[in-house]
Amino acid sequence: MSNNVKSDLLLECRGIDKNYNxxxxxxxxxxxxxxxxxxxxxxxxxxxxxxxxKIVTGITNRNAGTIVFxxxxxxxxxxxxxxxxxxxxxxxxxxxxxxxxxxxxxxxLTKEPLLPGLPFIDIKKMNAMAQEMIEKYGFDLKxxxxxxxxxxxxxxxxxxLKALSNKASLMIMDEPTSSLTAKESERLFKIIxxxxxxxxxxxxISHRMEEVYDLSDRVTVLRDGKLVSVLEGExxxxxxxxxxxxxxxxxxxxxxxxxxxxxxxxxVLEVKNLSAEGKLNDVSFKLHKGEVLGFGGLVGSGRTExxxxxxxxxxxxxxEIMYLGxxxxxxxxxxxxxxxxxxxxxxxxxxxMGGISITGNIGIANLDSISSPAGFVSRDKELERTQxxxxxxxxxxxxxxxxxxxxxxxxxxxVVVGKWLIRDLKLLIVDEPxxxxxxxxxxxxxxxxxRLSREGVAVMVVSSDLPELTRLSDRIIxxxxxxxxxxxxxxxxxxxxxxxxxxGIVEGGAK
Amino acid sequence: MNTKSALFKEHMVELRLFGVLLGLMVVLSLISDRFLxxxxxxxxxxSVCLIGIMTTGAIYAPITGGIDLSVASMAALAGILANxxxxxxxxxxxxxxxxxxxxxxxxxxxxxxxTTKFLVPAFIVTMAAKTYLFGVAMLVSNGDQITIMEPxxxxxxxxxxxxxxxxxxxxxxxxxxLSHILLKKTVFGxxxxxxxxxxxxxxxxxxxxxxxxxxxxxxxxxTATIAGIVMASLTQQAYAMxxxxxxxxxxxxxxxxxxxxMGGSGSVVGALIGAVMVGFINNGLNLLDMPSAFxxxxxxIVILVALIMNxxxxxxxxxxxxxxRPGAAEAAK
Numbered sequence: 001m002s003n004n005v006k007s008d009l010l011l012e013c014r015g016i017d018k019n020y021n022x023x024x025x026x027x028x029x030x031x032x033x034x035x036x037x038x039x040x041x042x043x044x045x046x047x048x049x050x051x052x053x054k055i056v057t058g059i060t061n062r063n064a065g066t067i068v069f070x071x072x073x074x075x076x077x078x079x080x081x082x083x084x085x086x087x088x089x090x091x092x093x094x095x096x097x098x099x100x101x102x103x104x105x106x107x108x109l110t111k112e113p114l115l116p117g118l119p120f121i122d123i124k125k126m127n128a129m130a131q132e133m134i135e136k137y138g139f140d141l142k143x144x145x146x147x148x149x150x151x152x153x154x155x156x157x158x159x160x161l162k163a164l165s166n167k168a169s170l171m172i173m174d175e176p177t178s179s180l181t182a183k184e185s186e187r188l189f190k191i192i193x194x195x196x197x198x199x200x201x202x203x204x205i206s207h208r209m210e211e212v213y214d215l216s217d218r219v220t221v222l223r224d225g226k227l228v229s230v231l232e233g234e235x236x237x238x239x240x241x242x243x244x245x246x247x248x249x250x251x252x253x254x255x256x257x258x259x260x261x262x263x264x265x266x267x268v269l270e271v272k273n274l275s276a277e278g279k280l281n282d283v284s285f286k287l288h289k290g291e292v293l294g295f296g297g298l299v300g301s302g303r304t305e306x307x308x309x310x311x312x313x314x315x316x317x318x319x320e321i322m323y324l325g326x327x328x329x330x331x332x333x334x335x336x337x338x339x340x341x342x343x344x345x346x347x348x349x350x351x352x353m354g355g356i357s358i359t360g361n362i363g364i365a366n367l368d369s370i371s372s373p374a375g376f377v378s379r380d381k382e383l384e385r386t387q388x389x390x391x392x393x394x395x396x397x398x399x400x401x402x403x404x405x406x407x408x409x410x411x412x413x414x415v416v417v418g419k420w421l422i423r424d425l426k427l428l429i430v431d432e433p434x435x436x437x438x439x440x441x442x443x444x445x446x447x448x449x450x451r452l453s454r455e456g457v458a459v460m461v462v463s464s465d466l467p468e469l470t471r472l473s474d475r476i477i478x479x480x481x482x483x484x485x486x487x488x489x490x491x492x493x494x495x496x497x498x499x500x501x502x503x504g505i506v507e508g509g510a511k
Numbered sequence: 512m513n514t515k516s517a518l519f520k521e522h523m524v525e526l527r528l529f530g531v532l533l534g535l536m537v538v539l540s541l542i543s544d545r546f547l548x549x550x551x552x553x554x555x556x557x558s559v560c561l562i563g564i565m566t567t568g569a570i571y572a573p574i575t576g577g578i579d580l581s582v583a584s585m586a587a588l589a590g591i592l593a594n595x596x597x598x599x600x601x602x603x604x605x606x607x608x609x610x611x612x613x614x615x616x617x618x619x620x621x622x623x624x625x626t627t628k629f630l631v632p633a634f635i636v637t638m639a640a641k642t643y644l645f646g647v648a649m650l651v652s653n654g655d656q657i658t659i660m661e662p663x664x665x666x667x668x669x670x671x672x673x674x675x676x677x678x679x680x681x682x683x684x685x686x687x688x689l690s691h692i693l694l695k696k697t698v699f700g701x702x703x704x705x706x707x708x709x710x711x712x713x714x715x716x717x718x719x720x721x722x723x724x725x726x727x728x729x730x731x732x733x734t735a736t737i738a739g740i741v742m743a744s745l746t747q748q749a750y751a752m753x754x755x756x757x758x759x760x761x762x763x764x765x766x767x768x769x770x771x772x773m774g775g776s777g778s779v780v781g782a783l784i785g786a787v788m789v790g791f792i793n794n795g796l797n798l799l800d801m802p803s804a805f806x807x808x809x810x811x812i813v814i815l816v817a818l819i820m821n822x823x824x825x826x827x828x829x830x831x832x833x834x835x836r837p838g839a840a841e842a843a844k
């Protein structure tokens with residue numbers, strides 16, 4: 001295998017196994033890339049795409065399997081520097097660029113051309129070299145532009161230039177269009193085709209089926225950590241990819257996938273023609289008492305933005321929100337006082353206060369009910385509330401003084417939910433409720449949401465986990481590019497249908 | 512049993528500090544027979560008072576993840592202003608103190624507003640305040656050491672005694688108790704801790720971080736003003752250089768007392784013990800007739816050691832890793 005004749009495969013992974021001390025994330029995955037192809041890697045959330053990429057780029061190490069890159073065996077103790085040296089580059093959205101520096105400075109960081117015989121950077125030469133590259137590819141950039149002043153799409157092209165200057169032969173792009181406009185995406189596709197023409201292999205990870213369909217020479221589909229299929233040429237159709245990704249037919253006993261029409265109940269929240277520049281476009285819907293309304297859509301489709309606008313975190317430009325029959329202009333404080341609860345998308349960054357106790361985390365959302373008018377907190381009331389939250393949600397360990405940062409992901413999430421449950425809750429917003437949560441805690445979370453809905457709480461659930469979305473929702477609204485593109489109100493909805501709507505294939509295909 | 516151990520755990524930091532303090536006292540009493548005398552101990556407590564008073568308010572900024580470097584300049588200016596109001600403008604001493612407190616609160620409020628609304632880091636804002644407040648103090652006092660001879664009741668604040676104990680010590684303990692209650696028992700205290708622990712999470716849970724921070728810097732300036740008034744009365748002097756460098760002692764006391772500069776936790780009682788320790792260290796150096804140049808050296812070392820301890824890293828482990836590195840690299844080859 002490791003002879004010196006160059007095969008037409010740039011990368012060949014065989015039998016890759018990976019477990020993070022427990023659940024098997026990848027098992028016996030084969031993944032190969034030809035030279036100069038555009039190869040899409042697709043799968044549902046949790047299918048193992050990111051882990052596979054992390055193994056190839058050396059961010060994490062595999063447990064078993066072999067990797068051959070460009071004729072070289074890649075050892076198990078692979079790391080990021082080694083993968084860069086081999087010519088593997090990951091195009092991040094903007095993370096790896098240094099703000100405040102110019103395009104040229106970023107491209108040539110740590111490999112700046114020096115003045116002959118001197119330890120000083122030859123700025124003129126560096127700018128000229130960068131400009132030459134920019135012109136070669138016809139990018140809309142100047143070598144002396146400061147990164148901060150560039151829109152996301154152009155920062156991406158700087159990333160690509162940086163990879164090119166590193167002589168990368170493999171570029172990995174993870175959801176590169178999630179924050180681009182249609183026009184910017186088109187331009188990116190042109191660049192990707194140009195890279196292909198240069199003989200560079202591009203791995204393209206996307207949930208957007210039409211992009212995958214347009215661009216890819218081959219498609220690798222992963223599901224539950226296993227290789228499902230590799231499609232080529234004519235075999236690549238959006239409907240087929242979605243079928244392979246979901247991979248199972250609906251069975252009779254999955255009755256909880258059935259929508260429940262609760263639209264005859266009292267309206268709790270009504271959103272009318274809500275718009276926010278670049279995020280939301282004319283969104284209208286009603287939410288009823290005891291209803292669980294699911295929001296499907298791809299990353300960047302505006303679901304989180306919609307929730308944030310309703311809760312009062314971000315402002316909106318046009319439209320109206322009605323709460324319990326009255327016009328409502330939200331602020332976070334008002335929302336909490338009016339019976340809202342909000343479980344944000346990123347638990348560590350937005351949900352928990354890791355350095356303080358369970359009591360502290362739960363108390364802070366309930367200061368109004370545990371303190372006297374003079375502003376003194378009743379330690380007894382606070383502890384009592386915390387105990388209630390701990391026992392209703394089965395938080396472990398059941399010790400109110402335990403630091404939340406030391407809890408498992410599932411228990412941290414229970415704390416974030418728990419602080420709202422002990423209030424007079426009318427409307428709960430949960431954004432990605434079970435990311436990084438173990439299976440047991442996941443099921444408990446679902447039961448909690450079911451119970452709240454029975455108690456009459458209106459719930460809005462945002463989830464990219466399709467089985468979760470169909471499992472929980474009485475009704476599903478699918479957003480795409482800030483608009484409501486589809487609403488599922490009755491009967492049985494399949495994950496496939498939701499994904500097709502989210503991908504923009506609204507009515508097409510057989511089924 | 513459970514509540515008892517929880518209580519013990521909650522005050523672990525304070526207890527450990529108290530242990531260190533006792534150890535320090537034992538060492539100092541062995542080194543110098545002048546240490547364990549009533550005179551000397553009163554002396555230490557007295558000098559600790561000013562730092563102690565300042566820490567009771569200054570501690571809130573670190574708890575939110577910020578810092579207040581302007582407290583010493585604020586204190587010096589407060590003494591000078593109070594003297595101007597009483598002895599130049601002839602105001603009643605109580606009125607003079609109240610006006611000075613309002614000015615102090617206004618300056619703290621301004622620090623808070625610039626930090627939160629104009630997004631300038633607290634470090635820079637309060638360093639600028641330290642500089643311009645010192646300038647104003649020099650300007651108002653002409654740079655002179657002004658001796659304060661009257662009014663007599665004002666001077667009693669610093670030099671008076673009640674039941675044989677100096678009044679500043681009462682002031683300090685009152686403020687420590689108030690500050691402890693404010694931090695541990697009130698809504699404001701909870702919000703302050705939440706802002707320092709995770710500002711975004713706090714905001715999504717209904718806390719207004721800007722409002723909280725503005726109050727924090729206002730409190731910090733008010734206690735600095737109180738310390739300045741006590742200092743002017745105690746030293747019978749209004750002088751712009753009177754508190755020079757005190758902000759470092761205040762931060763040392765807070766850090767030694769177990770408050771993390773990263774925010775999210777803090778102990779007023781710990782900071783008081785920290786202030787006493789700083790006082791003892793300086794006192795010890797005096798008793799040993801060490802040149803005054805050793806004071807800042809000792810303070811600097813104490814800050815570093817306290818910070819390293821608060822980071823919770825194991826020093827032996829770090830050293831082991833450090834020294835093992837070249838060997839390990841060779842072995843890998």
